Amino acid sequence: xxxxxxxxxxxxxxACSSTSDTTYYQLPVxxxxxxxxxxxAARPAVFVQHVSVPDYLSGNGLVYQTSDVKYTIAANNLxxxxxxxxxxxxxxxxxxxxxxxxxxxxSPLGQQQDKLNVTVTGFHGRYDGHAVISGDWVxxxxxxxxxxxxxxxxxxxxxxxxxxxxxxxEGWQQEAQDIANGxxxxx
Numbered sequence: 001x002x003x004x005x006x007x008x009x010x011x012x013x014x015a016c017s018s019t020s021d022t023t024y025y026q027l028p029v030x031x032x033x034x035x036x037x038x039x040x041a042a043r044p045a046v047f048v049q050h051v052s053v054p055d056y057l058s059g060n061g062l063v064y065q066t067s068d069v070k071y072t073i074a075a076n077n078l079x080x081x082x083x084x085x086x087x088x089x090x091x092x093x094x095x096x097x098x099x100x101x102x103x104x105x106x107s108p109l110g111q112q113q114d115k116l117n118v119t120v121t122g123f124h125g126r127y128d129g130h131a132v133i134s135g136d137w138v139x140x141x142x143x144x145x146x147x148x149x150x151x152x153x154x155x156x157x158x159x160x161x162x163x164x165x166x167x168x169x170e171g172w173q174q175e176a177q178d179i180a181n182g183x184x185x186x187x
Contacts, residue, residue, distance in 0.1 A: 021076065022077075023076060025079055027165065027169045028090075030173055045105070045110070045112065046095060046105070047107070048091055051088040051118045052120065053123065054121060058082070061074040062074045062079065065124055065127060067127060071124070087120060088106055090173075091179075094177070094180075095180055098176060098180035099184070114139055115140040117137065118136075119135045119136055120133070121134050122135065123168060123172075125156070131152075131156055131171055133171040134149075134150060135150060136148060137179055139179075142186075146182060152175065154171045
């Protein structure tokens with residue numbers, strides 16, 4: 001009986017050490033006032049047609065840049081839903097808050113609407129403690145096309161994936177505000 005005790009102890013310890021917990025993350029939306037139900041007819045509606053991400057960001061794992069040329073995709077720290085969907089949903093919510101009185105939607109809104117397409121090329125943590133958000137957006141407004149690029153590198157206040165996701169969300173909200181300012185400048 002005593003011969004099996006060390007073997008059982010080793011098996012129990014190795015089973016515990018090989019278990020890894022998977023954590024899922026969702027981008028938070030900044031909570032501000034209640035949604036506005038009326039729409040100002042003088043301001044065009046905004047259709048957030050598409051938010052795209054490159055292949056390295058389209059998987060489930062959060063991405064961390066470990067050097068100037070090396071990226072690691074997390075195996076156990078995953079997005080709760082596809083990143084492009086989260087980016088589009090939070091962009092609609094953030095633009096709705098930033099453009100009160102306007103209707104912002106991920107669905108077509110009719111003939112009188114601005115169309116917004118966003119290409120995100122960076123949405124990851126970096127080895128120097130910064131969260132990187134980059135890409136460009138294209139807005140079609142009454143036959144006029146406006147294109148702007150963006151690059152943000154925000155310092156994380158803490159270590160870890162929770163802090164990374166919060167910092168990425170903060171940067172995405174900041175970019176939504178910049179897009180809203182661009183839309184307002186055309187109206």
